[in-house]
Amino acid sequence: MPTTADNPKCFAEVDDCRILDWSLQALEHNRTEPLGRDQVCFVGGYQIERVQQDYPEFTFRHNADWQNNNILLSLFHAEDLMESGFICMYSDILFTKTIVGDLLASDADISLAVDTGWLARYEHRTDHPPDDAEKVTVRDGQVTSISRDIEQADAYGEFTGVARFTAAGAAQLREHFHRCREAYAGQPWGGPRVFEKAYMIQLFDEMLTQGVPMTHLDTPGGYIEIDTQQDFQYARDYWSSRHQDK
Secondary structure (H helix, E strand, O other): OOOOOOOOHHHOEEOOEEHHHHHHHHHHHOOOOOOOHHHOEEEEOOOHHHHHHHOOOOEEEEOOOHHHOOHHHHHHHHHHHOOOOEEEEOOOEEEOHHHHHHHHHOOOOEEEEEEOOHHHHOOOOOOOOHHHOOEEEEEOOEEEEEEOOOOHHHOOEEEEEEEEEOHHHHHHHHHHHHHHHHHHOOOEOOOOOEHHHOOHHHHHHHHHHOOOOOEEEEEOOOEEEOOOHHHHHHHHHHOOHHHHHO
C-alpha cells in the first residue's frame, strides 16, 4: 500500500512498464516464435479481474482463497498445466532476459535462478532485511538447501523466484507436493505455519532432503524483488529500459 490499493502488485509501473510486462518481455525475448499469450498462465487472487480485463488472452487460474493460503498452493492451482514442463515466476519481481535464457539452456530437470550479488541489494533495504531472503546453499553446481533460515554467512545467493521444470522435473514436483499434502494438510509443516500457508521454497527444500537434484543458474544482480514501497522506489530509481538488452 498505497500502490496496490486498487491494482494488483504486478501492475505497478517501473520505467513506464508494468512489472508483469517486464516478465513477458523476458519470456518473449527467448523464443524463436512469438509467445502465444494463451501459453501464459496467470494464477491470481487479489484483483485478478483487473488482469483478466487487460490480458484476456492469458490462461487464468483463480486462487479464490488467496487470503487463507500462500505461494505453494497458489502455484498448484495450475497443476493441470504442468505436465509438459514450465517456467514459473513470482509476479512481483524484475529480472533480465538472460536469466530466462540460461534456464532454457539448462539440461537439468529442475533449475533455479539464483542471485549471487544479493547482499549488495540489501545494503539499504531496511524494510525487508536479509533474514527474510529465500537463501540457498550449493555444492558442485547443485542446490543443497533453500530456506529463509540459512545464515547470511552460509548463503551462496538468493532464489529469485524464477524456476524451470522439464516434464520430468514437473512430475517430481507434483509427486512430492501430494505426498506432503497428504501427510501435513491442516498441520504445521517445517515450522509453525500449516501446510496451506507454506511457501514454494518449503517444498523445494523438502525435495532436496529427499535427494531430488536441483541445479542453480546464477545472476550477479539483474534482479529486484518489489515487496515494499521502499523496494518500489529503488526499482524506479535503478531499473530502466537498458535491462531490455540483458
